[in-house]
Amino acid sequence: MKNLDRSLKDAFDNSSPKKFPVFKKKFVSTDSFRYPQGFKLQNDRIYLPKIGWVPFFNSRPIEGTPRNVTVSGKGQYRFISIQTEREVAAPVHTSTSSVGGDRGVKRFLSLSDGSFYEPLDAFRKMEEQLAKEQRKLSRRTKKSRNWYKQKAKITKLHIKIADARNDYLHKVSNEVSKNHAVVVLEELKVANMSKSPKGTQEEPGSNITQKSGLNKAILDQGWGEFRRQLEYKQIWRGGLVLLVNPAYTSQKCSFCGHTAKENRMNQEQFECTACGFTANADHNAAINIKRAGHAQLACQANDAVTSSATGTTREAA
Numbered sequence: 001m002k003n004l005d006r007s008l009k010d011a012f013d014n015s016s017p018k019k020f021p022v023f024k025k026k027f028v029s030t031d032s033f034r035y036p037q038g039f040k041l042q043n044d045r046i047y048l049p050k051i052g053w054v055p056f057f058n059s060r061p062i063e064g065t066p067r068n069v070t071v072s073g074k075g076q077y078r079f080i081s082i083q084t085e086r087e088v089a090a091p092v093h094t095s096t097s098s099v100g101g102d103r104g105v106k107r108f109l110s111l112s113d114g115s116f117y118e119p120l121d122a123f124r125k126m127e128e129q130l131a132k133e134q135r136k137l138s139r140r141t142k143k144s145r146n147w148y149k150q151k152a153k154i155t156k157l158h159i160k161i162a163d164a165r166n167d168y169l170h171k172v173s174n175e176v177s178k179n180h181a182v183v184v185l186e187e188l189k190v191a192n193m194s195k196s197p198k199g200t201q202e203e204p205g206s207n208i209t210q211k212s213g214l215n216k217a218i219l220d221q222g223w224g225e226f227r228r229q230l231e232y233k234q235i236w237r238g239g240l241v242l243l244v245n246p247a248y249t250s251q252k253c254s255f256c257g258h259t260a261k262e263n264r265m266n267q268e269q270f271e272c273t274a275c276g277f278t279a280n281a282d283h284n285a286a287i288n289i290k291r292a293g294h295a296q297l298a299c300q301a302n303d304a305v306t307s308s309a310t311g312t313t314r315e316a317a
Contacts, residue, residue: 002034032072039069046080056080075159076152091238098182100290102249102282103226105217106267109172110282112290117172122165123220130157169226177233184293185227186246194218244292253277254287 010018024031040047044058046069064086072079100112108119123130133154140147176183197211231241250270252259258274265271270281 002036032070034071035069037068039066041066041082054080075155077159091236093181093234093238095179095181095239097180098184098290098293099176099180100184100286100288100293101176102186102285102289103188103221103223104282105214105221107282108221109176109226110280110286111176112283112286114283116282119221120165120168121217121220122161122168123216126157126161130154130161133157165220165222166225169222169229173226173229173233177230177237177239181239182242182293182297183230183234183239184242184244184289185230186249186289187243188223188246190218190224242293242296244289244296249288249292250281250285252284252288254279254284254291 004021007018007021010016011020035048038049041062042053045053045055047053048069048071062082062084064084066082066084068083070081070083072081102110104110105119107116110116133150137147137150137154140150194215197206197208197215227241233239234241248259251261251263253263253270253272253275255277256272256275258272260273262273263270264281266281268281269278270284271278
């Protein structure tokens with residue numbers, strides 16, 4: 001009821017991008033339920049009303065006063081999350097450096113200091129095996145015992161893909177957050193970038209196969225989840241994540257400032273048509289993103305709004 005109340009309020013809030021809540025799909029094993037009261041903790045056991053005492057693996061010390069417990073399921077596994085309340089001192093980041101980051105497909109993340117992280121492509125590595133198991137499922141009688149067994153195999157593969165991706169994102173976001181106090185990223189609209197290329201019957205899309213492959217690669221990277229992880233880790237450490245407008249960051253020369261579509265003729269190489277500066281396209285974009293973040297910070301410090309020519313947008317602190 002609490003989740004429903006919150007989702008309804010968000011749906012009717014004009015400032016929130018969230019839509020009206022919908023019913024969950026059938027046969028989805030990611031259901032969860034919450035205990036706002038009535039639970040008890042005792043070492044590595046927890047008492048859940050109407051269930052009783054349940055043993056669990058305590059992955060970390062429980063600090064503060066427990067407020068509620070959420071039990072969730074993922075495949076054949078069950079997890080318990082305990083939300084607590086405690087006072088935490090305002091953190092101060094140990095680093096004083098800032099960095100810009102460009103998220104891409106060829107390189108998952110390119111930083112303005114020249115370093116980069118290769119993409120994991122978790123889905124691509126398991127795609128053939130997943131398609132094979134899904135074909136087997138299509139030949140089973142729906143809701144039969146063998147159908148449920150085969151669906152469990154597919155669920156296990158999806159969990160393996162998601163866990164591998166999530167583990168990689170945590171490692172990268174933790175390393176970036178630990179080494180830099182200010183991280184500047186593009187405010188990417190992933191949903192718009194990965195829209196279906198088919199179009200309509202009156203206006204059919206073009207290069208459907210190529211765009212479909214690009215959409216699959218974009219969604220496999222987990223850009224939105226990476227941003228979410230980086231933001232809360234920066235809050236924990238006392239750092240900051242800035243979001244800037246992505247317009248022209250990949251077409252602008254980081255050396256002379258010349259902006260033209262011809263500067264970037266392919267995915268990897270950048271060559272300025274004005275000054276002849278050459279660099280990796282993602283590295284060049286990361287430098288522009290960092291500078292746009294610095295301009296945004298300067299404007300916020302002076303209580304001013306940046307012009308559209310700087311390629312930044314102002315975000316509320």
